Amino acid sequence: MNIKINVENLKNYKIYLQVEQAVNEFLQKRGYLKIDLPVLSPVLIPESYLEVFETEFRYLDKKEKLYLTPSPELFLKRLLAYGVGNCYYFGKSFRNSDPSTTLHSYEFTMLEFYKMGADYMGIADEVLNMLRYINKKVKNTSQKFKFDKWEKISVTEAFEKYAKINEEELFDHKLFLKKAKEKGYRNDGFSYDDVWSQVYTSEVEKNLGVNGYPTLIFDYPREFAALAKLNKDGKTTQRFEFYINGMELGDCYTELTDWKEQDLRFKTEDSKRKKSKKISHPIDKGYIEALKYGLGDCSGIAIGLERLAMIFAGVDSIKKLKLINIE
Amino acid sequence: MRTNAGNLKKGEFVYHGREIWQVQRADFYSPGKGSALMKTRIKNLLSGKNIEYAYKSNEQVDVLDVQSIEMQYLYRDSENLYFMDERTYNQFSLPLNIVGDVYKYFKDGDKMFVYLHDDKPLTIRPPLSVKLKVVEATDAVKGDTVTGGAKKAVKVETGVTVLVPLFVKVGETITVNPETGEYTGRV
Numbered sequence: 396m397n398i399k400i401n402v403e404n405l406k407n408y409k410i411y412l413q414v415e416q417a418v419n420e421f422l423q424k425r426g427y428l429k430i431d432l433p434v435l436s437p438v439l440i441p442e443s444y445l446e447v448f449e450t451e452f453r454y455l456d457k458k459e460k461l462y463l464t465p466s467p468e469l470f471l472k473r474l475l476a477y478g479v480g481n482c483y484y485f486g487k488s489f490r491n492s493d494p495s496t497t498l499h500s501y502e503f504t505m506l507e508f509y510k511m512g513a514d515y516m517g518i519a520d521e522v523l524n525m526l527r528y529i530n531k532k533v534k535n536t537s538q539k540f541k542f543d544k545w546e547k548i549s550v551t552e553a554f555e556k557y558a559k560i561n562e563e564e565l566f567d568h569k570l571f572l573k574k575a576k577e578k579g580y581r582n583d584g585f586s587y588d589d590v591w592s593q594v595y596t597s598e599v600e601k602n603l604g605v606n607g608y609p610t611l612i613f614d615y616p617r618e619f620a621a622l623a624k625l626n627k628d629g630k631t632t633q634r635f636e637f638y639i640n641g642m643e644l645g646d647c648y649t650e651l652t653d654w655k656e657q658d659l660r661f662k663t664e665d666s667k668r669k670k671s672k673k674i675s676h677p678i679d680k681g682y683i684e685a686l687k688y689g690l691g692d693c694s695g696i697a698i699g700l701e702r703l704a705m706i707f708a709g710v711d712s713i714k715k716l717k718l719i720n721i722e
Numbered sequence: 723m724r725t726n727a728g729n730l731k732k733g734e735f736v737y738h739g740r741e742i743w744q745v746q747r748a749d750f751y752s753p754g755k756g757s758a759l760m761k762t763r764i765k766n767l768l769s770g771k772n773i774e775y776a777y778k779s780n781e782q783v784d785v786l787d788v789q790s791i792e793m794q795y796l797y798r799d800s801e802n803l804y805f806m807d808e809r810t811y812n813q814f815s816l817p818l819n820i821v822g823d824v825y826k827y828f829k830d831g832d833k834m835f836v837y838l839h840d841d842k843p844l845t846i847r848p849p850l851s852v853k854l855k856v857v858e859a860t861d862a863v864k865g866d867t868v869t870g871g872a873k874k875a876v877k878v879e880t881g882v883t884v885l886v887p888l889f890v891k892v893g894e895t896i897t898v899n900p901e902t903g904e905y906t907g908r909v
Binding site: 444445490492493494496497498499579581585586588589590591592593595596597600615619643646 | 777
């Protein structure tokens, strides 16, 4: 890898700064507390689809493993449980095994905010207001999207509409894998999650957020619940993502507050990590302790700041926002 | 040779649905739900058609072993380009739609690499830069020189139009990237 200087991106970088400032203003006006957090942690939330960066603290003969945080969630949820109230983090997150491409980087800037008493659709309203605020504040924006409303579509509707996969086929693993095979996807030795993600990326995503408005796609199958609360149907989860121009910008959950359920999911995710030979790290038991202490109903969203700024700068790669790229 | 799709690179040749395709673009993509993917654009080397295909990054893909041999570009007709291996004098032909628009920047006699698989030509490896003589151009208008980035269109000896800086004149030889059609400098 080499260090590349890209001073020609100064104009785009300045738009990035305006987006950053608008986000801070918007959230602070609404009473969200900005929280500075460590990026090195001795424990992490186990997530089967993320690889982490491992490092070590050394002092004389003492050595202790530390991990760069792939998300600030483990810290923020603790603070929420112990009563900090509505809050946000704005800073670097790290994801190993994510090569640097137009939409990915192994280190990126994440905005994560939480609102007490809200569910995922409450956050959706807040995000739409934030997008409007940024659009008003950012000068020289060459973006052509309107933020008057969401285009809302459920995952079930989207699979029916764009991939011609009906509800029964979508949720039944056997039927889904059979249908995917008919469509030409390989399913030998692959899990439902893997093939689902391939069909979603190939056939659904490119249609989202392409009609001049951002699209909110909601209620993912329970296999993708992560830290989100399940819906009453038992099949889907209170998770939404939002898209502009076929690009995913944010991921929101109504937070799971049931510690037993969360403990179970941690174990499942941890065993998936072990199976796929990912870096092993201690599970964050303190997170479960915080849920045991009691987390009130709340909801939160993670938004990739670079991707958000791409929309307002009218560029097609996160690298075009940076004055220094490492490639 | 089999490899994980996550290792695919631009320019490689793969079997996809029993046919041979060339990777035009390969981008890692992690949707955060299910496995990471390799989003590719691949070109069918029989039909010339491009498709987008997202492989699971740990899906096995058959990559072809190919030879690249420097050849002389001889000429073209309405359907094919003809090349000669200068060591063996063997001639090979490749359809225009497989090679793509880059051929518009080639002059008879230019040297370039042709990819072969089992002695059959697959496509070419376009040169990074070609030298072309400017045959038609309008002179820069006086006073225009202040706008540093301004460009004008000129015609080069193969008949295509290239955007060049205003100071380029008829009779000069310029270098062009045939894949993008962009002016890169003067010889």
